[in-house]
Amino acid sequence: MSDECRHEDCKKVNDLLSEFLDEELKGAVLLELKEHIEKCPDCHLNVDSVRKVIRLYRDATECDCPVDIQIRLKDVIRRAREEETGR
Amino acid sequence: MDPSDDTTLVQQAKAGDEAAFAELVERHQGRVYHHALRLMGSAEDAEEVLQDTFLQVFRNLDRFEERSRFSTWIYRIATNEALMRLRKARRKREVFLEDAFARDGEHAVEQIRDFARSALDDVADTEIRAALDAALAELPEEYRVVFTMRDIDGLTNAEVAEVLEISVPAVKSRLHRSRLYLRDRLSRTFRDSSGADVRSEGRHSG
Structure with missing residues (x-):
């Protein structure tokens, strides 16, 4: 841990890191955390690396369904529809 | 994805509009498939989850009360399908x-x-x-x-x-x-x- 920070503050950053990144913290807690993160290189890295992980996963996400799977899905739904109307 | 568009499509699909249902499938199949793939870890299992999810959507659409977003409802079905399979496979860690x-x-x-x-x-x-x-x-x-x-x-x-x-x-x-x-x-x-x-x-x- 860096000289400027107390271990307790670093632990607090670690505990509240997700809420900090999700912008759920407010008021004095937020200010205190921000102030500490700016001063403490280790906490800065801690926050930055988690933010980076989230971004990596988001950027790597594919949204398209493979075409053969789409075709089979359509077929499954078509058969279900036929069964229903056939009843 | 505009949830208000989903609402209209859901209502049309409930009224028996096949094209509206096909559009809902088109919109959500990619996200459901990749969601299932990340949970299941295999393309084969993910496809089963995808198919069973949309079969449930097809069979239960009239019971969807639209209190939550359609996408949330689909996620619930897909997630439950995936978790049920994972639990059956006893892949606990x-x-x-x-x-x-x-x-x-x-x-x-x-x-x-x-x-x-x-x-x-x-x-x-x-x-x-x-x-x-x-x-x-x-x-x-x-x-x-x-x-x-x-x-x-x-x-x-x-x-x-x-x-x-x-x-x-x-x-x-x-x-x-x-x-x-x-x-x-x-x-x-x-x-x-x-x-x-x-x-x-x-x-x-x-």
């Missing part, structure tokens, strides 16, 4: 929890330093993608499902809580632990690769 999360609050600064300062921006790189998938696959399903829905698929904490029928604080707790685990896990992976696969930004601590 509880032991992992104790080991992996034991380090909460004492993050490995040296490992993180390497990771945070590497330029891992080229996510098209297949090795990075494989590392992301491998790390995610190590999470127990109850954590993986939360991270996937919240951080990858972009659902809110409240929506994830609704889908999984757990409290919002439970979602937040699982999300936080998942994020820290994935960060630590990826830090180790990329540190071990010794820069061979990860370009350094050239910044070094003094």
